[in-house]
Amino acid sequence: MSHPCQHCGACCARFRVAFHWSETTDFDPAGMPVELTEPLDAHRVSMRGTDSRAPHCINLDGTVGGRVSCRHYERRPSPCRDLVAAWEFGAPSPQCDRARAAYGLAPLTPESWKSDA
Numbered sequence: 635m636s637h638p639c640q641h642c643g644a645c646c647a648r649f650r651v652a653f654h655w656s657e658t659t660d661f662d663p664a665g666m667p668v669e670l671t672e673p674l675d676a677h678r679v680s681m682r683g684t685d686s687r688a689p690h691c692i693n694l695d696g697t698v699g700g701r702v703s704c705r706h707y708e709r710r711p712s713p714c715r716d717l718v719a720a721w722e723f724g725a726p727s728p729q730c731d732r733a734r735a736a737y738g739l740a741p742l743t744p745e746s747w748k749s750d751a
């Protein structure tokens with residue numbers, strides 16, 4: 635079974651993705667390339683494309699609800715790592731549900747993670 639997030643991407647095109655600048659390559663060579671971010675305030679940056687009325691992260695490849703991927707998945711910042719897909723680890727995720735609903739996608743359920751789903 636492929637991971638449900640690989641056929642979604644809604645959260646990457648729904649929320650502002652803001653994080654401390656030290657997660658960028660300005661501080662951490664393994665961090666998010668700083669040129670893919672923009673300054674937000676004195677301490678934070680946001681992923682380009684997400685501080686907008688119609689957020690869409692610059693790293694998101696594909697169409698929401700179709701086949702998607704993150705161009706810098708291994709370097710993704712803490713908000714992306716912290717947003718857990720609903721029921722992936724046995725718990726609900728209101729953020730995941732809200733993002734999916736905004737694109738007309740049904741919420742994930744525990745059944746979504748069964749291999750024959």
Ligand code: SF4
Nearest residue numbers: 639642643645719730
């Ligand atoms: S909205 Fe949920 S299912 Fe969709 S990519 Fe984000 S975490 Fe994954």
Ligand code: SF4
Nearest residue numbers: 646691693694704714
């Ligand atoms: S960095 Fe990757 S995981 Fe994070 S919002 Fe952008 S596309 Fe999504």
